[in-house]
Amino acid sequence: MSQSNSQSSDPVAVSVDLSRAAEQALEIARQQGMDQAEVSVHQGTGVSITARQQALETIEKHNDAQFVISVYKDHKTGSASSADLSEQGLRDTVAAAVSIATFTGADDCFGLADANRMATDLSDLDLYHPWQATESELVDMALACEQAALDGGDRISNSEGASISTYSGNAVYANSHGFMSDSRGSQHSISCSVIGESQGNMQRDYWYDSQRNPQKLASPESIGQRTAERTLARLGAKQIKSQTATVMYDPMMAKSLFSHLIGGLKGGAIYKKASFLLDQLEKSIFPEFVTVSEHPHLMGESGSARHDGEGVATPSSRNIIESGVLTSWVLGSYTARKLGLESTANAGGVRNLRISDTGQSFDDCLGQMKTGLLVTELIGSGINMVTGDYSRGASGFWVEGGEIQFPVEEITIAGNLTDMYKNIAAIGADTDTRGNTHCGSIVIENMTIAGL
Amino acid sequence: MPSDHFTTAQATLLDPTGLSEAHLNQFMQKLTNVHGCDFADLYFQYAKHESWSLDEGKVKTGSFNIDRGVGLRSVVGEKTAFAYSEDLNPAAILNAADVVSAIGRQGQNVSPDRAWQVRQHAPLYKGLDPVAQMPDAQKIAILEKADQMARAKDSRVKEVMASLAGVYEVILIVSSDGRQIPDVRPLIRLNVSVIVEQDGKRERGSMGGGGRFSFDYFDDQMIEHYAHEAVRQALVSLEAIDSPAGTMEVVLGAGWPGILLHEAVGHGLEGDFNRKGTSAFSGRIGEQVASPLCTVVDDGTLADRRGSLSVDDEGNQTQNTVLIEKGILRGYMQDEHNARLMGMERTGNGRRESFAHLPMPRMTNTYMYGGEHEPEEIIKSVKKGLYAVNFGGGQVDITSGKFVFSSSEAYLIEDGKVTAPVKGATLIGNGPEAMQTISMLGNDMQLDSGVGVCGKDGQSVPVGVGQPTLKMDALTVGGVQL
Numbered sequence: 001m002s003q004s005n006s007q008s009s010d011p012v013a014v015s016v017d018l019s020r021a022a023e024q025a026l027e028i029a030r031q032q033g034m035d036q037a038e039v040s041v042h043q044g045t046g047v048s049i050t051a052r053q054q055a056l057e058t059i060e061k062h063n064d065a066q067f068v069i070s071v072y073k074d075h076k077t078g079s080a081s082s083a084d085l086s087e088q089g090l091r092d093t094v095a096a097a098v099s100i101a102t103f104t105g106a107d108d109c110f111g112l113a114d115a116n117r118m119a120t121d122l123s124d125l126d127l128y129h130p131w132q133a134t135e136s137e138l139v140d141m142a143l144a145c146e147q148a149a150l151d152g153g154d155r156i157s158n159s160e161g162a163s164i165s166t167y168s169g170n171a172v173y174a175n176s177h178g179f180m181s182d183s184r185g186s187q188h189s190i191s192c193s194v195i196g197e198s199q200g201n202m203q204r205d206y207w208y209d210s211q212r213n214p215q216k217l218a219s220p221e222s223i224g225q226r227t228a229e230r231t232l233a234r235l236g237a238k239q240i241k242s243q244t245a246t247v248m249y250d251p252m253m254a255k256s257l258f259s260h261l262i263g264g265l266k267g268g269a270i271y272k273k274a275s276f277l278l279d280q281l282e283k284s285i286f287p288e289f290v291t292v293s294e295h296p297h298l299m300g301e302s303g304s305a306r307h308d309g310e311g312v313a314t315p316s317s318r319n320i321i322e323s324g325v326l327t328s329w330v331l332g333s334y335t336a337r338k339l340g341l342e343s344t345a346n347a348g349g350v351r352n353l354r355i356s357d358t359g360q361s362f363d364d365c366l367g368q369m370k371t372g373l374l375v376t377e378l379i380g381s382g383i384n385m386v387t388g389d390y391s392r393g394a395s396g397f398w399v400e401g402g403e404i405q406f407p408v409e410e411i412t413i414a415g416n417l418t419d420m421y422k423n424i425a426a427i428g429a430d431t432d433t434r435g436n437t438h439c440g441s442i443v444i445e446n447m448t449i450a451g452l
Numbered sequence: 453m454p455s456d457h458f459t460t461a462q463a464t465l466l467d468p469t470g471l472s473e474a475h476l477n478q479f480m481q482k483l484t485n486v487h488g489c490d491f492a493d494l495y496f497q498y499a500k501h502e503s504w505s506l507d508e509g510k511v512k513t514g515s516f517n518i519d520r521g522v523g524l525r526s527v528v529g530e531k532t533a534f535a536y537s538e539d540l541n542p543a544a545i546l547n548a549a550d551v552v553s554a555i556g557r558q559g560q561n562v563s564p565d566r567a568w569q570v571r572q573h574a575p576l577y578k579g580l581d582p583v584a585q586m587p588d589a590q591k592i593a594i595l596e597k598a599d600q601m602a603r604a605k606d607s608r609v610k611e612v613m614a615s616l617a618g619v620y621e622v623i624l625i626v627s628s629d630g631r632q633i634p635d636v637r638p639l640i641r642l643n644v645s646v647i648v649e650q651d652g653k654r655e656r657g658s659m660g661g662g663g664r665f666s667f668d669y670f671d672d673q674m675i676e677h678y679a680h681e682a683v684r685q686a687l688v689s690l691e692a693i694d695s696p697a698g699t700m701e702v703v704l705g706a707g708w709p710g711i712l713l714h715e716a717v718g719h720g721l722e723g724d725f726n727r728k729g730t731s732a733f734s735g736r737i738g739e740q741v742a743s744p745l746c747t748v749v750d751d752g753t754l755a756d757r758r759g760s761l762s763v764d765d766e767g768n769q770t771q772n773t774v775l776i777e778k779g780i781l782r783g784y785m786q787d788e789h790n791a792r793l794m795g796m797e798r799t800g801n802g803r804r805e806s807f808a809h810l811p812m813p814r815m816t817n818t819y820m821y822g823g824e825h826e827p828e829e830i831i832k833s834v835k836k837g838l839y840a841v842n843f844g845g846g847q848v849d850i851t852s853g854k855f856v857f858s859s860s861e862a863y864l865i866e867d868g869k870v871t872a873p874v875k876g877a878t879l880i881g882n883g884p885e886a887m888q889t890i891s892m893l894g895n896d897m898q899l900d901s902g903v904g905v906c907g908k909d910g911q912s913v914p915v916g917v918g919q920p921t922l923k924m925d926a927l928t929v930g931g932v933q934l
Contacts, residue, residue, distance in 0.1 A: 273611055
């Protein structure tokens, strides 16, 4: 496992024609007497490299294929999946789905999305940028990233290493309306995690970047440096007293608040009456300055797509929260029919979620909070989606006079999401632009901290 | 019979593509023809998954998946090269072996052909295929019963969601030391969850279980038990008041609350973190890391349990490993790679999600032995505190030792009596410190019902936990009521 190897990490040529496999599967389903069917096929390749303590630790090569079919017959459905894209594999998988559809219960809401909603514009969204670096170049980058973190000072005592991963693939979605779309995509990331030590106590922190285009990745050195800074800042952390306080989520943590929001707006949670947002449509659930929107057609962004997971054309943008008011659920065709509504083209989730800001910098947000807790890490999943009750482990920094005072750990922050959304006092312009949700720091008043 | 597993593995994994011992020798020569190779293995796996789910009184969806593939690994010192193939034809596997050996610097010596030895350890569960064994109509009937039983419990039950899942896996591990180790692993699970409503207020409750056996396990009595528990928990939650916030005495119930041990000590005692020195428990063998009442083990040898394995995913026999004995740290959980590098014994804890993932040290069934007290005595000893009996998930920061786990059913204890139910809250502590505050253990040690899933580095594996009722003198409770 020397580092002198120079194989390219290009994705291998697609060995199976995915479109042909999709067409074959739909034809098999038709021959089996199914009313409708839909197929997703993807194939991709990648490499993951980890270096630790300035030596290569692991190289993993990925080469995946997966085929998923759903069939519909007399308003019953079944689905099956397999990695075997051979003709026999397709036949066996379709047969398994057909068999399931004979046992499930009928529901008029099952079926493909309506034919008139299928996307017609399938033009490219600039999502495919395979990384042209050789493996040894990737190893060198991981080593440089970790070195930059280890150079962070004497108190950096150990390392969990730096990792680089790259993945490129093709995906086809097709259904028995005659719709077919073929798309390519890539995703690359660099991450680093190191350990600091002072007075016998250890702290770990990490930093990362993830992009579709490797040219846009932050430099390995900058990731390493940021990792070291974050780790060192946590040394000497202590518990604080239980109290009611203002809490500021840093941009990376703030995203989680919108993941809970979208979870509560999904059609499945609504028709099963399992969401804390059940009766909130058309109501004001955030302050007026908050707008939450999705933008599926942005060029080169991680969530971009011309159609959703059922072929339904995505809009170029739409608001979900408009000036604080909840304007729409998040629906695919099944849940839309259950609710007597139209699909919002969200089969598979929301795409490129953007949160409006109130213009402040990170420091301005601290200043506005004056006294309170800056949260930089959350652990655990203490959220009841039926009631909105929220209680999670947190660590971060105590802030007074708008200035960071000392690191804090081993506390929880708690409230109810309904109140927390209403109590947002500011959303910073210090937007974290990685991933599907982009958001700045968020200041929330009146949360309960449990500690000493 | 032991030899049956090898016959099954051969028929499922090797015969369909004509893989012979000569092929295995050819693959192994490629994998070990790497300068300084310590060991190498091939992990052949066939996995069949089936699941059904019900809501609105109907089984609406079902899904079926078959995965088949082989993972190939070569290890030199601290370095690992890994590739896998979903195609079991000799040419495709040889290609993957080439990828692995190309990552390494090729050596000069071609190892001699191995005299393969089949090693079959005594199975801890029957090698049955739960998916094939029960007709689909009967699986549907299990879910429909769960729905009817839950709805019949109380008119406030508004929605019932239930899911049934079965897995059948056939494994063959081919190791560079010449062993071929088969295993055949069934795994089933049933979950029932309900939404109840009263005066416009809604709550949820859920219960489930399973293990390594056939779907016959879910007889009427068991389904009734799950339905009853799910409804009971949801109705209790309807009455719940705000949970207290702050550090207080906490009594944890027996069984599933053992998630405490999984988070507070289990992960921190996995060999990889300790080899690297990144765990709050690193270098502390022989030290007092818990109260003298505590003896904690990881035991992969319990018959039919969800977390059990006859052999781990590197072909090593699982065992009952003492992690903490009367409060003293005794040992770590090890896989092949980390045991070798640390000069310690393997403990049969090498596990992987699938052939497409690298193995690492993972827990099996982690539990604490029981103590002397009646559970009532423990409650009686608390002036003001929390009694938590059901939990959702948990998480731990290995390095700082901070762990959380979130309660879904808890009550206040006032003057030695269990009083009002309180809303779920996250409990947070520091592993080695929190374990020192355990001051009473019940005589009611219990294992969980068989639904645990553990995630680490993006890989999920089934696990079990267990503990007696126990009291912690000081733990932070993350409620909203100051």
